[in-house]
């Protein structure tokens with residue numbers, strides 16, 4: 001019976017590890033996709049800042065062209081001003097000169113504001129490019145790590161499959177069928193009994209069952225049907241509360257429910 005219990009426990013450990021490894025392997029492409037998405041976002045950000053820089057440059061070229069136009073106009077009006085005949089003509093030309101000068105001032109302010117934006121964007125572009133470089137490196141590392149883990153997992157899975165086949169041969173077909181049915185339905189087929197409870201479903205065990213388990217029997221849980229066993233090696237682990245001592249006697253206080261055993 002003890003060998004059967006050990007083999008079933010071993011089989012369950014192998015099955016759970018196989019499931020864990022398979023889940024981990026399924027998550028690996030997601031990690032690469034996540035790193036690719038982060039890099040893609042940084043690249044788009046960098047491209048946006050770069051496009052904004054180009055737009056500012058185009059804007060300044062236009063502003064400079066317009067400024068130059070107003071300068072030329074103002075120069076022409078100043079030349080005409082010398083040859084006017086009437087005060088009305090002089091006033092009209094002065095008005096044109098004033099307008100051109102105001103426009104030049106406005107366009108120069110606009111150009112200055114554009115230069116300030118460019119300065120900010122250049123900083124942002126440097127940061128965005130740094131980010132792209134960093135995330136490209138991270139993606140490369142994720143790919144390497146993932147590929148190493150895939151290889152490692154495949155090796156571990158092969159070893160676990162071999163171990164599984166070996167252990168299954170040690171277990172009788174009826175027990176195996178029962179274990180497989182339970183494992184398929186509940187995720188696990190065998191559970192340790194601990195503190196008079198099934199660790200699979202946390203339901204309490206009848207004293208009769210608990211006693212039989214402690215004698216080394218393999219029984220079904222009344223509640224979840226998992227196979228139940230008792231592991232003497234698990235007794236008095238640090239997880240269990242220390243018994244209260246009767247002062248001066250070195251003996252533990254006996255509490256209801258702890259009696260016997």
Ligand SMILES: [Zn+2]
Nearest residue numbers: 198201221224
């Ligand atoms: Zn149970």
